[in-house]
Amino acid sequence: PAFYLITMMDGNRDITQICDEFQTQFHRRVAKGEVERLVEQLDQALLLDNSRYRKAAEAVIRKFIDAPFRAPAHAGKSYPEEAEELALLIENELSSHPPQEGVGAESVVVPHIDFRIGAGMMADGWREIPADPHSVVVILGTGHYLADDFFSCIDKDFHTPLGPMEVDREFLEALEGNFQEGLFNNRISHKAEHSIEFQALFMAAMARKGPVGKAVPILLSFPENIWQLDHPLFNGHRVDRFIAALSKTAEECGKKVRYVASVDLSHVGARFGDPAPLTEKKLRSVEREDRELMEAARKLDRKAFLSQITRVNSDNRICGFPPLYALLSLTKAKTGRILGYRQNLEGEMESMVSFASMAFYD
Secondary structure (H helix, E strand, O other): OHHHHEEEOOOOOOHHHHHHHHHHHHHHOOHHHHHHHHHHHHHHHOOOOOOHHHHHHHHHHHHHHHHOEEEOOOOOOOEEOOOOHHHHHHHHHHOOOOOOOOOOEEEEEEEEOOOHHHHHHHHHHOOOOOOOOEEEEEEEOOOOOOOOOOOEEEOEEEEOOOOEEEEEEHHHHHHHHHHHHOOOOHHHHHHHHHHHHHHHHHHHHHOOOOOOEEEEEEEEOOOOOOOHHHEEEEEEEHHHHHHHHHHHHHHOOEEEEEEEEEEOOOOHHHHHHHOOOOOOHHHHHHHHHHHHHHHHHHHHHHHHHHHHHEEEHHHHOOOOOHHHHHOOOOOOOOEEEEEEEEEEEEEEOOOEEEEEEEEEEE
């Protein structure tokens, strides 16, 4: 009965009331001591919203904020922890195809799906980015853990098994001045986030061969209907004001600015709450809708992109919408190219995540 007992622990009932309500609802008695032991177990696991949990959470946040760098969260899990093994993996992916000759991309779209699944398509995008020590690479990642605001910046270098991805603090300071709000209130959302960490591996790998530019890591998370929301933080005006400040900072920094959108596309199937099982017909339909979205992005048609997102996002759950919207608002590119598209199935047609890579050129 633990699950049902936990659902009653909402801060409005004491243990006696929980026991009484459980008996009324399920016609079965539960001992007060059993509930007390469950509460103790939850407390020890920091699963209760109480002073003990808040103190532990504050300690984790403080440790992260005080650390001199952002430590890797997924090394040894999603990608090799050993430097040479990781370097060889990335080098093999980057060298599997030549970049478009004589043309360096101004912006790219790359996936952030599990590195073991998406590394090849990540490399397809990064292969188009030249190693330019006088450039700034703005990495726009989906913020899966972002709360309390629609964006989060961080002013810490990202450590990786291949060395650091250096962060451009000058650029961030200028961005903060142009936005006229603090940028770093939600730094903790970067702690476990993979969408930028996976891209940091490629920048660190490139830096092993010679100087590369510094990075500006930004997490974004907001719904496609944010322009209809009336909220002091989550509103379309503030999103566009942040993007305008980022654009102004890029224009004033005196360096070539490139954008990397770290995104996945559709998320469908039982794992994501769909009641009906996946079928080949459904997968073909999702691919068609994904490709319509990608084609709008390739044409740099922000209006068509927003129209397609509005039409399909409630069903397809495109987690990469915020970074893609930002990239299309920021890029000065004239043309785009779709580099690849893939659907990754989990289980026997249980769920699917789609992802792609694209490049945009001046």
